[in-house]
Amino acid sequence: MKLLFVAARWDPKNPDSGSGLDFNAYMALRDRVEEIEIVGPFKSSLTFPERVIRKVTGKLLKKRLIKFYPSYLKESNAIVQKAMDTYKPDVIFSKSSVPLVNVTLSAPLIYMCDSSVKWVTDNWPIFSKFGLKIMERWEKEVIVKAAHIITFSQANADVLENYYNIPSERITVHPVPSSLPHEEDDFKPKSINKNQPLHLLMVGKEFHRKGVDIAITATQLLNAQGIPTELRIVGQDGQSSENITFMGLYKKEDPEQLVQYINNYRWAHFFMFPSRFDAAGIVPSEAAGFGVPTITNAAGGITTTVKDKVSGIVLEKHSPGSEYARVIEHYRNHPDEYQALCKSTYVRYLAELNWNVLGDKLYSLMQELTHKK
Known part of the structure; x- marks a missing residue:
């Protein structure tokens, strides 16, 4: 052919x-x-x-x-x-x-x-x-x-x-599939330790469309409620502050930078994807390859990429940061549900993503x- x-x-x-x-x-x-x-x-x-x-x-x-x-x-x-x-x-x-x-x-x-x-x-x-x-x-x-x-x-x-x-x-x-190479040991069951900070990750080059402000609000609300939470924002530069770190852009063509990029997924408990519009969203599929569930909303075509309660949680379209914080707090308080969601996320990655x-x-x-x- x-x-x-x-x-x-x-x-x-x-x-x-x-x-x-x-x-x-x-x-x-x-x-x-x-x-x-x-x-x-x-x-x-x-x-x-x-x-x-x-x-x-x-x-x-x-x-x-x-x-x-x-x-x-x-x-x-x-x-x-x-x-x-x-x-x-x-x-x-x-x-x-x-x-x-x-x-x-x-x-x-x-x-x-x-x-x-x-x-x-x-x-x-x-x-x-x-x-x-x-x-x-x-x-x-x-x-x-x-x-x-x-x-x-x-x-x-x-x-x-x-x-x-x-x-x-x-x-x-x-x-839409993950753009990252798959290794058999990428999935390691995670647990949430209430004595350690929660790790939130988001990846995106556009601040407003990708909803970076919404992810920041959710992080601030969780910390205000006494839930230590850290957010990493990959794909753009910005002014880092307490609990919020702008990681910049990685070049996947560079093997060393690719490893650094991948390590962000290994670090995360949840992947944040509060995009105001996305045709599909590749990065939730990348997160799924590490068993990291995505919290997102029903904007654009995201509901095909993230299956609600299977590979993440899909909120109503244009949900505010408080809704993201609510979901994260729920899973922090229900560790068995969190681990089950991580496992089903990875299973879906293997099947489709x-x-x-x-x-x-x-x-x-x-x-x-x-x-x-």
């Missing part, structure tokens, strides 16, 4: 490029298919008029006009079309729609769509209305011609089915589409 892997902005050979999804998908497929060819990633080189438009609209709109400009689409599409015509793949895989908008497909396409433009527009619009309309039209071209779509949340699958009219049999929902499982599913799907065993 010959697979053409189409990348857009992110390098599928670099674990630190973007969210790491391209890297993990590539690694999983590379180990399964006979031949794999990468086309991309593509750098954005705006034309002079596009640079002027970006500068002017940025000042006027106070947000980005559009994610990709027409020159990017034109250049990437031409390169992908040439690669497809030359390589003659049996199947095509891409996590991005833009390089494929005007491409005439010569083989079945599997499109990994973590969040459709329509869904983002309705939930967390970070681009202009005009830009989102253009992006939606571009993406629809790819959604319609994809042989199969993999998505990481039921919420996005509902949009694909009900708004884009994609038949359910062409959609597979699978929770790793790339071995999704890699096998992708390969089986490719075999079905190409009729090759």
Whole structure:
């Protein structure tokens, strides 16, 4: 089987490029298919008029006009079309729609769509209305011609089915897997010692969207109630204070920094994920690989990643820090329930939240589409 892997902005050979999804998908497929060819990633080189438009609209709109400009689409599409015509793949895989908008497909396409433009527009619009309309039209071209779509949340699958009219049999929902390598000894049963501080961890690069303020509030409330609690915030710099430490960003490509990053999960009792919107959220799956349950809320597609009372606790959408503190206090006072939750979290990781499982599913799907065993 010959697979053409189409990348857009992110390098599928670099674990630190973007969210790491391209890297993990590539690694999983590379180990399964006979031949794999990468086309991309593509750098954005705006034309002079596009640079002027970006500068002017940025000042006027106070947000980005559009994610990709027409020159990017034109250049990437031409390169992908040439690669497809030359390589003659049996199947095509891409996590991005833009390089494929005007491409005439010569083989079945599997499109990994973590969040459709329509869904983002309705939930967390970070681009202009005009830009989102253009992006939606571009993406629809790819959604319609994809042989199969993999998505990481039921919420996005509902949009694909009900708004884009994609038949359910062409959609597979699978929770987004952990991006970390798995070792058999990653799970060690934990216990909460009331004489020792509770350890809370959160990972995220965006302060507001990821709800860092909510996690900080929960930590402060617990300490105010006489429950010693420490919070580590990984992925961004900030002003550390008593019980709250900003750990900065780690490079997973660096073996030493990867170990340091992983040790944060081994340290934690709970993983905090109070995101105001997330298409799926990779980091709760990372936490699950260490048996660390996630406390989150029903925003975006998180409820597919975190199964309530199985791999964590899912609160109501946009719950305040006091609700997170309440849940943590409950499990502190019920250690048997906490240990059971840790175990079921790890069991779910083994069953769904790793790339071995999704890699096998992708390969089986490719075999079905190409009729090759």
